[in-house]
Amino acid sequence: MKTIVGLLLLLLVWEISALLLGSSFILPTPIETFKALIHELTKIETFHAFLSTAWKGFFVLGLVVLLGTLIGLVMGINTAIYEILRPVVMIVQAVPVISWLALVIFLWGIGWKGPVLISFLSLLPISIFTTAAGVRSIDKDLLEMVKVYKVPKRKVFKDIYLGSIVPFVVATIDISIGNVWKVILVSEFLCGDEGLGVLISWARQYVDVPRVYALTIIAVTFGIISERLTRRFVRRLTRKWGMS
Amino acid sequence: MGNVLEVKDLVKRYGKLLVLDRWNLKVSKGERIVLLGPSGCGKTTFLKIIAGLEGYDEGELHMNFKSLGFVFQEPRLIPWRTVKKNLSFVSDDESKIKEVLKMVKLEGFENHLPSQLSGGMRQRVNLARALLNDPDLLILDEPFSSLDLPVKLKIMDDIVELWKESNFTLLMVTHDVKEAVYMGDRILVLSERPSRIMEEITLEEITLTFHGDRILDERFLKVEAQIIKILSSF
Numbered sequence: 001m002k003t004i005v006g007l008l009l010l011l012l013v014w015e016i017s018a019l020l021l022g023s024s025f026i027l028p029t030p031i032e033t034f035k036a037l038i039h040e041l042t043k044i045e046t047f048h049a050f051l052s053t054a055w056k057g058f059f060v061l062g063l064v065v066l067l068g069t070l071i072g073l074v075m076g077i078n079t080a081i082y083e084i085l086r087p088v089v090m091i092v093q094a095v096p097v098i099s100w101l102a103l104v105i106f107l108w109g110i111g112w113k114g115p116v117l118i119s120f121l122s123l124l125p126i127s128i129f130t131t132a133a134g135v136r137s138i139d140k141d142l143l144e145m146v147k148v149y150k151v152p153k154r155k156v157f158k159d160i161y162l163g164s165i166v167p168f169v170v171a172t173i174d175i176s177i178g179n180v181w182k183v184i185l186v187s188e189f190l191c192g193d194e195g196l197g198v199l200i201s202w203a204r205q206y207v208d209v210p211r212v213y214a215l216t217i218i219a220v221t222f223g224i225i226s227e228r229l230t231r232r233f234v235r236r237l238t239r240k241w242g243m244s
Numbered sequence: 245m246g247n248v249l250e251v252k253d254l255v256k257r258y259g260k261l262l263v264l265d266r267w268n269l270k271v272s273k274g275e276r277i278v279l280l281g282p283s284g285c286g287k288t289t290f291l292k293i294i295a296g297l298e299g300y301d302e303g304e305l306h307m308n309f310k311s312l313g314f315v316f317q318e319p320r321l322i323p324w325r326t327v328k329k330n331l332s333f334v335s336d337d338e339s340k341i342k343e344v345l346k347m348v349k350l351e352g353f354e355n356h357l358p359s360q361l362s363g364g365m366r367q368r369v370n371l372a373r374a375l376l377n378d379p380d381l382l383i384l385d386e387p388f389s390s391l392d393l394p395v396k397l398k399i400m401d402d403i404v405e406l407w408k409e410s411n412f413t414l415l416m417v418t419h420d421v422k423e424a425v426y427m428g429d430r431i432l433v434l435s436e437r438p439s440r441i442m443e444e445i446t447l448e449e450i451t452l453t454f455h456g457d458r459i460l461d462e463r464f465l466k467v468e469a470q471i472i473k474i475l476s477s478f
Binding site: 139142145147149151155159160163166 | 325333
C-alpha cells in the first residue's frame with residue numbers, strides 16, 4: 001500500500017513538474033511517457049534489445065563474482081600477492097569509463113565486447129576487494145584451533161576460507177546487481193551495437209524524449225525485478241549453506 | 245608413572261617483555277594439574293607453547309604424549325557449520341563423534357548450529373572436539389570464564405567424571421581460585437608477570453577420598469583460603 005502511495009506521489013510530482021516546465025523535450029508528462037512505453041513494449045526491437053542487455057548483465061555479473069572471488073581469495077590468503085596486486089586493482093578501479101571506451105573502440109569497435117569489458121572492469125575491483133577483505137578478516141582464533149588439531153589444508157580451505165567468504169560474495173552480488181544494469185546501459189550507450197542503452201542513444205539522437213523515458217522505465221523495472229530475484233536466490237543458497 | 249610434561253628453566257619473552265621466568269614443572273600421567281595465576285601472567289602463553297602455537301626462548305621442554313586435546317577459553321566453533329560438522333572437521337570417525345557427543349551430553353544436537361546453542365552447550369562442543377582424538381593430555385584454557393555458576397559446576401563435574409573414566413592427564417589454567425580447587429589435585433600458584441611458579445599445593449589425598457560437592461566442603465574451603473592468602477602476599 002505504502003509503495004503504491006509512493007508511486008502515485010512520484011507521478012503527481014512528475015505531472016506537476018512537466019506542466020510547470022511546459023516542454024516535452026525536457027520533461028514529457030507521465031501520459032506521454034506511458035504512451036511511448038506501451039508503443040515500445042509492443043515492438044519486437046525492444047524485446048531483442050532487452051534480451052541483449054539482460055544476457056550481458058548476467059554474464060558480467062557471473063564473471064565479476066567468479067573471477068573477483070577467485071582473485072580476492074588468493075589476495076586474501078597471501079599477503080605478498082595482496083601487496084603486489086592491490087595497486088593494480090586500485091588503478092583499474094580509478095580508471096574512468098570513458099578511458100576504457102577509447103581502448104575498447106580501438107580494439108573491437110562498436111559491438112557487445114566493449115560494453116561487457118567496460119562493465120566487467122568497472123565492477124571487478126569491488127568484488128576482489130570485498131572478497132579479499134573477507135578472507136583477511138577470518139577469525140584468527142579459528143586458524144589457531146586448526147593448527148592445534150592439525151586439520152588438513154583441504155578441509156581448512158573448504159570449511160573455513162570458503163565459508164568465511166560466503167557473506168562477502170553475497171555482499172558483492174548485492175552491490176554488483178544494483179550497479180551492473182547502470183554500467184551496462186552506459187557502455188551500450190557509448191559503444192554498443194544493440195541493447196536498451198543503444199535504443200536510448202538512438203532516441204536521444206532523434207530527440208524523442210518520451211521514448212528515452214519509456215526505455216528508462218523498462219530498464220529500471222527490469223533492474224529492480226532482477227535485483228529482487230537474484231537476492232532471493234542468493235538468500236536461499238546461503239540458507240542451504242547454513243548461514244541464516 | 246612417566247612424566248607427560250617436563251619443563252626446565254623455561255623462559256618466554258615477547259621482545260623485551262619477560263613473560264615466563266624460569267618455569268620448572270613436572271606433570272605425571274593421569275594427574276590433574278591447575279596453574280592458577282592472575283590475568284596476564286602468561287598462563288595461556290604456556291599452554292600455547294605446549295600446543296606448538298608459540299616457541300620459547302630458553303630452557304627445556306620435554307613432552308611425552310601422543311595426542312592433545314585443547315579446550316579453548318572461547319568455543320572457537322565454525323559458526324556456519326553444525327555441531328556434527330564442527331566435530332567432523334577435526335576427525336572423520338563417525339562413531340567417535342557419536343561417542344563424544346554422548347560423553348558431553350549433547351546427543352540430539354548434532355544438527356544445530358553454534359548460534360542455536362547456549363554458552364554452556366557451545367563449551368561442551370569445545371570439550372567434545374578436544375576429546376575426539378582420545379587425548380593423553382587434555383588442556384583447558386580458562387574454559388569456564390564466560391559461564392554462569394550452575395553451568396560451570398555442571399561442566400566441571402562432567403570433566404572430572406570423564407577424567408575418572410578415561411586415562412588422560414588434565415592441565416588447566418585459571419585465575420579463579422574456586423575453579424582451581426574444584427578441578428585440580430595439584431595446584432601451582434603463579435606470580436604476576438614475569439611469572440614464576442611460587443607455590444605448589446597438593447589436594448590429591450582429599451580428592452581421592454572425596455565424594456560430593458567440593459564447593460561447600462570444609463577441606464576445600466580451607467585450601468581456598470590458603471591460596472587466597474598466598475595470592476594476596478605477592
